[in-house]
Amino acid sequence: MSERSLMKGNEALAEAAMRAGCKCFFGYPITPQTEISAYLAKKMSANGGLFLQAESEIAAINMVLGAASTGTRCMTSSSSPGISLKSEGISYIAASDLPCVIINVQRGGPGLGGIQPSQADYWQATKGLGHGDFHILVYAPASVQEMVDMAVNAFDKADQYRMPAMILADGLLGQMMEPVTFPEIKPMEYDKSWAASGHKNKREHNIINSLFLTPEVLENSVIERFERYRKIEETETDAEIYLCNDADIVVCAFGATARVAKSAVNLARGKGIKAGLFRPKTLWPFPVNELKDAVKTAKKILSVEMNMGQMIDDIKLATECKIPVSFFGRTGGVIPKPMEILDKIVDLGGDI
Amino acid sequence: MAVAYKRPHAYCDVPTHYCPGCTHGIVHRILSEVIDEMGIEGDTIGICPVGCSVMAYDYFNCDMIEAPHGRAPAVATGVKRAKPDSYVFTYQGDGDLAAIGTCETVHAATRGENIVVIFINNTTYGMTGGQMAPTTLPGQVTQTTPFGRDTSVQGFPVKVCEMLSTLSGTALAQRVAVDSVPHINEAKKAIRKAFENQKEKRGFSIVEVLSTCPTNWGLSPVEALDRLRNEMIPYYPLGVYKDVNVREEGKEDA
Ligand SMILES: Cc1ncc(C[n+]2csc(CCOP(=O)(O)OP(=O)(O)O)c2C)c(N)n1
Ligand code: SF4
Ligand SMILES: [Mg+2]
Numbered sequence: 001m002s003e004r005s006l007m008k009g010n011e012a013l014a015e016a017a018m019r020a021g022c023k024c025f026f027g028y029p030i031t032p033q034t035e036i037s038a039y040l041a042k043k044m045s046a047n048g049g050l051f052l053q054a055e056s057e058i059a060a061i062n063m064v065l066g067a068a069s070t071g072t073r074c075m076t077s078s079s080s081p082g083i084s085l086k087s088e089g090i091s092y093i094a095a096s097d098l099p100c101v102i103i104n105v106q107r108g109g110p111g112l113g114g115i116q117p118s119q120a121d122y123w124q125a126t127k128g129l130g131h132g133d134f135h136i137l138v139y140a141p142a143s144v145q146e147m148v149d150m151a152v153n154a155f156d157k158a159d160q161y162r163m164p165a166m167i168l169a170d171g172l173l174g175q176m177m178e179p180v181t182f183p184e185i186k187p188m189e190y191d192k193s194w195a196a197s198g199h200k201n202k203r204e205h206n207i208i209n210s211l212f213l214t215p216e217v218l219e220n221s222v223i224e225r226f227e228r229y230r231k232i233e234e235t236e237t238d239a240e241i242y243l244c245n246d247a248d249i250v251v252c253a254f255g256a257t258a259r260v261a262k263s264a265v266n267l268a269r270g271k272g273i274k275a276g277l278f279r280p281k282t283l284w285p286f287p288v289n290e291l292k293d294a295v296k297t298a299k300k301i302l303s304v305e306m307n308m309g310q311m312i313d314d315i316k317l318a319t320e321c322k323i324p325v326s327f328f329g330r331t332g333g334v335i336p337k338p339m340e341i342l343d344k345i346v347d348l349g350g351d352i
Numbered sequence: 353m354a355v356a357y358k359r360p361h362a363y364c365d366v367p368t369h370y371c372p373g374c375t376h377g378i379v380h381r382i383l384s385e386v387i388d389e390m391g392i393e394g395d396t397i398g399i400c401p402v403g404c405s406v407m408a409y410d411y412f413n414c415d416m417i418e419a420p421h422g423r424a425p426a427v428a429t430g431v432k433r434a435k436p437d438s439y440v441f442t443y444q445g446d447g448d449l450a451a452i453g454t455c456e457t458v459h460a461a462t463r464g465e466n467i468v469v470i471f472i473n474n475t476t477y478g479m480t481g482g483q484m485a486p487t488t489l490p491g492q493v494t495q496t497t498p499f500g501r502d503t504s505v506q507g508f509p510v511k512v513c514e515m516l517s518t519l520s521g522t523a524l525a526q527r528v529a530v531d532s533v534p535h536i537n538e539a540k541k542a543i544r545k546a547f548e549n550q551k552e553k554r555g556f557s558i559v560e561v562l563s564t565c566p567t568n569w570g571l572s573p574v575e576a577l578d579r580l581r582n583e584m585i586p587y588y589p590l591g592v593y594k595d596v597n598v599r600e601e602g603k604e605d606a
Contacts, residue, residue: 024434050433054426055459062423062456066430069417070397074434092420196415196431198438201394207409209418 004181009144010035010105010174013167015043016148017075017101019185020155023049024074026063028056028082031115032171033105036077057082061089061102068098069208071195073155077103079171080121081112083129090164091130095210097194097225099158101151102136102166105174108333116333117171119255122310125168126284133222135229137165137236138283140254144178146281152183157236159190161228168283170306172256172335229285237287240279243269244294247276248352249345252291252315253304254280257336261304264341271342273349280311288318300348301325304341306334360384362393362413369407373573375563376405376472378530380412382540383443383470386547387414396439397431399424401453403445404478404565422453425460428467439550441468447477450486450510457516464521464555464598468546471512471558474565475584482568486510489587494568509587513560517594523555525593529562529585531577538590545595555598562588 007015014036017025025044027037037053044051054060060076067074078086083104093100106121108114125138137157139150147169154165196206212218240258243265244250253261258279268275278294280287295301301323303312309327316325328344330336359365363384370376387393396414400406402421409416419427424442432440449457449471460467476494477483483496487509491500501509517525524546528539539561546557562584564576571579 024430026430052429052433055455058423059426059429059456059459062420062426063430063433065419065423066399066417066427066432067434068430069427070431070434070438072434074430088420089423096418196397196417197435198395198397199393199415205413206415207418208416209409211406211418 004179006177006179007144008035008175008177009147009169011039012144012180013103013147013151013169014039016151016182017155018043018047018049019182020152021073021185021187022075022101022155023072024067025049025051025076026054026060026067026074027077028054028060030079030082032107032117032174033077033079033103035174036103057085058089061086061093064100065089065093065096065098068093068100069096069195070197071192073159075101075103077105079105079107080109080118083121083124087130090136091132091134092210093164094130094134094136095132096208097162098164098208099162100164101154101158102164104166104168106168106170108331114333115171117256117306117335118331118333119170119257119306120310120331121168122283122305122307125166126286126314134225135284136163137161137232138168139165140168140281140283141173142255142258142279144173144176145180147173148180148182152185156188159188161232168255170256233285236282237285237290238281239287239290239294240277240281241290241294242277242279244276244278245297246274247298248274249300249302249348250276250278250295250298251302251304251341251345252278252311254283254311257304257306260336260338261341263338264345267338267342268345268349271346273345275345286314286318291315291318295319295323298323299352302344302348303327304336305329306336307331360388362387364411364413366410368411370404371567373564373566373576374404375530378536379470379472379539379561379563380408382536383543384412385540386544389544390547392439392547395437396441397435399428399431399440399442401442401444401448402479403448405443405445405472406479408443422448422451423456424448425453425456425465425467425469429460429463429465432465432467439547441470443470444472445478446471446473446475446485446487450512458519461516461556461558462519462521464523466550466553467556468543468550469556469558470543471560472563473512473560473588474563476565476568478565478568482565489583511588513558513593516558521556521598522558522594523549523598524557524559524595526595527560527562527588527590527593529580529590531562531580552597553599562590
């Protein structure tokens with residue numbers, strides 16, 4: 001079944017989550033992701049699921065903790081300030097090895113910031129989503145279609161690795177309308193024998209917990225989790241590589257920004273500048289090997305982001321600082337224009 | 353020979369970490385007895401708080417979840433909404449329920465979540481070494497009220513049953529104590545009633561248990577029980593503050 005429909009990013013993502021078997025959604029209103037809640041409020045119960053508006057983002061993420069503990073597919077959605085509130089819960093969920101999906105339709109920050117699109121939560125999502133040693137999977141869609149595909153995939157990967165997965169979108173993707181095709185969902189079976197859903201007098205009691213008072217026991221639980229993370233870093237990276245084969249300048253951009261950057265790359269090619277685009281689709285794990293491949297011929301790298309350059313360090317690490325990395329970004333909700341990026345590419349191209 | 357004491361199945365046969373004379377153990381026991389008597393252990397999911405009872409997941413034989421500090425009612429909501437046929441209880445201290453988790457408590461109650469909340473009011477933060485709790489009595493000396501709780505500075509204690517009984521989603525709000533055998537029997541009946549409410553989907557049920565913390569009160573177990581009786585009960589009167597079926601109330605409202 002491959003119907004094509006014209007949908008807003010937020011609504012398409014909500015529909016995809018439902019189709020992926022999400023049975024419980026808990027959220028608290030915040031712009032620019034409110035359409036996700038509105039859509040699910042209308043459709044969830046007819047689909048045998050639950051929509052519940054929580055009293056805060058803190059409550060919402062802890063409701064997710066509860067539902068996920070029972071082995072039920074569940075999701076919460078918010079935007080930047082709300083994600084900060086969820087961070088305690090996300091740390092507990094990660095530490096309890098629970099699968100769930102978290103949506104961040106980013107807006108400008110810090111503080112209350114603004115309500116226009118932003119990518120200023122890159123650091124938060126990939127490095128500091130809560131206290132303690134842990135990671136979560138982070139996917140960065142660049143189209144409404146990817147909002148759908150990545151949401152479906154996120155539920156599977158969360159279940160497969162027993163960890164939270166985040167869709168790191170932005171207000172632009174959330175609000176824009178594009179044609180989408182909903183993929184056929186292949187129902188997969190995941191082991192949920194760990195779930196606290198009532199032992200029915202058939203097994204020992206299950207405990208969902210993140211407290212380990214003996215340091216060595218806690219250390220071992222973290223080490224075990226990091227072994228899983230290493231496997232994920234080897235197998236779960238994904239990136240789009242565009243015109244990088246012979247590129248002198250590789251532009252790195254993720255999410256909606258990558259679309260603008262792609263236009264700039266095409267314009268640069270029109271001017272005879274050998275530019276290419278590298279777009280990480282997974283931000284954690286960062287596609288290190290894919291980037292290494294993409295910059296084989298590159299003399300310069302230009303990171304383009306809707307923030308102050310939060311991805312630069314990951315690019316430098318992946319390329320072992322062998323290629324100079326420049327930056328062009330707009331922040332606070334300002335979307336970069338293709339011509340601005342082109343100017344920067346032309347600048348860099350001048351002395352190649 | 354007649355068996356005088358039998359450990360309820362729902363109460364794991366392991367040593368607990370509670371201090372001698374602490375009443376957490378009594379409450380664990382009567383709660384376990386209720387789970388046994390109703391035959392619901394296999395369908396019950398308990399949520400632990402952060403507080404002295406944080407490790408209660410090792411003490412109850414049903415499935416257990418450890419929640420972040422104050423968030424047990426939200427976690428319980430997630431569990432109950434995902435598995436509506438299960439029995440869900442939270443077990444929370446006063447700091448957990450009435451300070452950091454007040455918002456989650458009030459909203460779980462007002463939504464009429466079909467859950468049971470066992471609320472241990474010991475007028476202090478036991479686990480962190482005896483600081484002022486939202487329930488600390490006026491004049492009470494704690495680590496952070498070394499000159500006694502001064503209501504002009506630290507404000508007044510929260511009376512949880514009184515507060516929650518004003519909410520339409522609350523089915524049962526009852527305050528009990530565990531200082532004597534008759535009171536313990538009364539407490540057990542209240543807990544049973546709370547679980548029966550959940551079975552019948554009558555709404556949110558909270559049983560507030562006036563408890564002791566001999567360690568942080570600096571009293572012997574017996575003196576601590578005396579303090580509960582002589583100082584706590586007069587300030588926090590025992591009794592049923594609310595007992596309704598919120599589903600039927602709702603119908604009347606509509
Ligand atoms: C977010 C957070 N803040 C503070 C703490 C520290 N803490 C642990 S237990 C506790 C108070 C517990 O008191 P109460 O809920 O009354 O339970 P009791 O120990 O008295 O049974 C505090 C403040 C924590 N673990 N997490
Ligand atoms: S510190 Fe107080 S509440 Fe905690 S176990 Fe000891 S006596 Fe009980
Ligand atoms: Mg206490």
